[in-house]
Amino acid sequence: MPSCRYDFAAVEEGTYAWWESEGFFKPSPPSSPGKKAYTLPMPPPNVTGRLHMGHAMFVALQDILARFHRMRGRPTLWLPGTDHAGIATQMLVEREVVAEGGTREGMGRDAFLERAWAYKADKGGQIVDQIRRLGASADWTREKFTLDPKVRIK
16 A cells, blocks of 8 residues: 655645745735734744744744734734844853863954854754744744844834
């Protein structure tokens, strides 16, 4: 008897890429007059982290809300972002420096900051990629990072 296994790798990545390219996760004009917009900010996961059950739960619940309001005809924005996790980032970068035989103090502030930004560039997208693999319908064209100069808190 032939095996009928679902091959998620062959289906889901392409489907998700198509959803994004078609703009399905972007807010659209209301389908009927008087529909108020619905905005849902993603609690920003840390750039140093990997997905855990708490993240999976918030992604599932917020995705349900975003899709529900879209189906009701409301322009819906699920705004994604990541947090800098300054202390955790410092700790992880410092571990790398120590493993190489150096110290944070020995390399100086500017060099350490440069190294921290390089760490963020290298590892920062890991949790976002995992959230996307869950099928999260956030508008990734608007993704924000807490230390982005364009993000201003007033």
